[in-house]
Amino acid sequence: xxxxxxxxxxxxxxxxxxxxxxxxxxxxxxxRFILVxxxxxxxxxxxxxxxxxxAWQNIGTYADEGHPFSSWLYKIANNSVIDHYRTKKTxxxxxxxxxxxxxxxxxxxxSQVDQxxxxxxxxxxxxxxxxxQQSVLLMKFVNDLSNTEISEALGKSEGAIRVIQHRALxxxxxxxxxxxxxxx
Amino acid sequence: xxxxxxxxxxxxxxxxxxxxEFHARSKAEILGSSSLKLFSASSQVELIAKxxxxxxxxxxxxxxxxxAIFTIVAVGVTKLLKNxxxxxxxxxxxxxxxxxxxxxxxxxxxxxxxxxxxxxxxxQTIASALKEVSETKTNHLxxxxxxxxxENIIFNEASNPEIDKLLNEITL
Numbered sequence: 638x639x640x641x642x643x644x645x646x647x648x649x650x651x652x653x654x655x656x657x658x659x660x661x662x663x664x665x666x667x668x669r670f671i672l673v674x675x676x677x678x679x680x681x682x683x684x685x686x687x688x689x690x691x692a693w694q695n696i697g698t699y700a701d702e703g704h705p706f707s708s709w710l711y712k713i714a715n716n717s718v719i720d721h722y723r724t725k726k727t728x729x730x731x732x733x734x735x736x737x738x739x740x741x742x743x744x745x746x747x748s749q750v751d752q753x754x755x756x757x758x759x760x761x762x763x764x765x766x767x768x769x770q771q772s773v774l775l776m777k778f779v780n781d782l783s784n785t786e787i788s789e790a791l792g793k794s795e796g797a798i799r800v801i802q803h804r805a806l807x808x809x810x811x812x813x814x815x816x817x818x819x820x821x
Numbered sequence: 822x823x824x825x826x827x828x829x830x831x832x833x834x835x836x837x838x839x840x841x842e843f844h845a846r847s848k849a850e851i852l853g854s855s856s857l858k859l860f861s862a863s864s865q866v867e868l869i870a871k872x873x874x875x876x877x878x879x880x881x882x883x884x885x886x887x888x889a890i891f892t893i894v895a896v897g898v899t900k901l902l903k904n905x906x907x908x909x910x911x912x913x914x915x916x917x918x919x920x921x922x923x924x925x926x927x928x929x930x931x932x933x934x935x936x937x938x939x940x941x942x943x944x945q946t947i948a949s950a951l952k953e954v955s956e957t958k959t960n961h962l963x964x965x966x967x968x969x970x971x972e973n974i975i976f977n978e979a980s981n982p983e984i985d986k987l988l989n990e991i992t993l
Contacts, residue, residue: 653852660848668839682839686847693851756837759830778831810827818830 648696656693666780667714673760674718688714708789762812770805
């Protein structure tokens with residue numbers, strides 16, 4: 638099994654198979670990150686496609702030197718979402734969640750619906766946060782990035798990332814309390 | 822639900838994942854495209870068609886800028902060539918005018934020379950005539966010629982008496 642570094646180096650030479658492996662690994666978390674932020678499935682698919690197309694076309698410009706590849710991808714994704722916000726209002730709707738992607742028990746429709754509603758409320762709670770706060774919480778708790786990777790992606794120090802995370806959790810808690818998802 | 826830690830609520834979003842069909846289609850399209858950073862028209866059209874809101878991304882701006890630079894260079898080269906052509910025309914015209922001037926000057930000289938020569942001839946003629954008159958020689962008045970002319974003159978016809986008088990003086 639090739640290391641990520643080897644896959645990246647091969648991708649730089651134009652090896653589409655190597656980049657395909659990277660695509661399989663990183664596409665789902667990037668898609669998830671974008672979907673929560675833009676709130677629309679088709680928009681999320683389009684933006685995700687653009688992110689990896691840009692990454693493939695610009696793989697030659699990526700230099701390791703202590704900068705994680707995941708951070709590079711999240712930087713592209715974050716910029717794409719910002720561009721998307723400039724031209725299109727984000728729509729907060731329950732239709733952003735694909736029906737087949739929620740719940741493992743297809744026979745239990747009520748719990749599936751409840752889960753969809755909960756996810757939507759969680760998403761609404763996150764969307765009420767500032768952009769950087771959203772990004773930190775999604776990268777850290779949904780996609781399991783380290784503070785180092787998050788700081789590289791957002792162009793901030795790790796200390797700043799910790800402060801943002803603390804404030805984001807505090808505000809999110811308040812938001813979810815307002816929606817009745819959690820109680821004090 | 823309510824007793825869960827806050828972060829566990831956030832982690833529920835991990836349930837979200839892309840469609841398998843989208844995954845495969847997107848991967849195939851991306852890997853099928855060139856890895857080089859080429860701004861092909863088809864890829865740009867496709868991207869813009871999918872996302873009209875990206876019209877104002879830097880890629881479109883870069884294309885516009887490249888087109889603007891090309892236009893400026895093309896106009897500059899065209900003007901440069903035009904100026905060179907104009908210069909050639911001006912130079913050719915100047916040369917032509919120089920030649921024309923030379924020819925004109927030559928012509929003037931020739932005319933002047935001809936006039937001078939003519940004047941010399943005239944002067945000589947007048948001078949000889951005056952000389953003859955001053956010497957009261959009427960050698961040019963050939964008697965036989967005058968006699969012949971006299972025969973042609975009809976004195977009995979009605980005519981100006983003064984002319985008759987002059988004629989008589991000449992013939993006598």
